[in-house]
Amino acid sequence: MSRYNYKMRKVKRIRKNCKTCKTEIFTIKSRIRDGRGKFCSQKCVSKWLAKYKKEKAFNWKGGKVLSNGYIMIYKPEHPKASPQGYILEHRLKMEEKMGRYLQNEEVVHHINGDRRDNRIFNLKLHKSNSGHFREEHPDFPRDYRGRFIST
Numbered sequence: 001m002s003r004y005n006y007k008m009r010k011v012k013r014i015r016k017n018c019k020t021c022k023t024e025i026f027t028i029k030s031r032i033r034d035g036r037g038k039f040c041s042q043k044c045v046s047k048w049l050a051k052y053k054k055e056k057a058f059n060w061k062g063g064k065v066l067s068n069g070y071i072m073i074y075k076p077e078h079p080k081a082s083p084q085g086y087i088l089e090h091r092l093k094m095e096e097k098m099g100r101y102l103q104n105e106e107v108v109h110h111i112n113g114d115r116r117d118n119r120i121f122n123l124k125l126h127k128s129n130s131g132h133f134r135e136e137h138p139d140f141p142r143d144y145r146g147r148f149i150s151t
């Protein structure tokens, strides 16, 4: 026990500020090395992580975000943009190729199955989702009426 106390006395405490709320905290060197000792509480850790994640997602490749595995691009001036101002990149690429806006029922298929691979030669336009599934995903699960179960 005395040995333990001796060790404790030797550890130098370092004054820091919580990264989230700036409250003064005391920590020791080894904790900082472990990536700890930056926050006053678990609450502040979660807060910081949430904020960091949001910023990271927003800034991903400059104005691109992921939604359900699809890349969305920030284009608030597009007529089909979401309320947040985003549009699916593969639809946008197809529109650029076609030189017109896509109809709502038109579907852009990813030839190699990779939803994030929006190179134009990986994209194929279908007039409707049923045609898209019939031609491209015939093994896709169907409901009891034979309709494709969309994911």
Ligand SMILES: [Zn+2]
Residues within 6 Å of the ligand: 018, 019, 020, 021, 022, 023, 039, 040, 041, 044
């Ligand atoms: Zn804090």
Ligand SMILES: [Zn+2]
Residues within 6 Å of the ligand: 108, 109, 110, 132, 136, 137
């Ligand atoms: Zn498809």
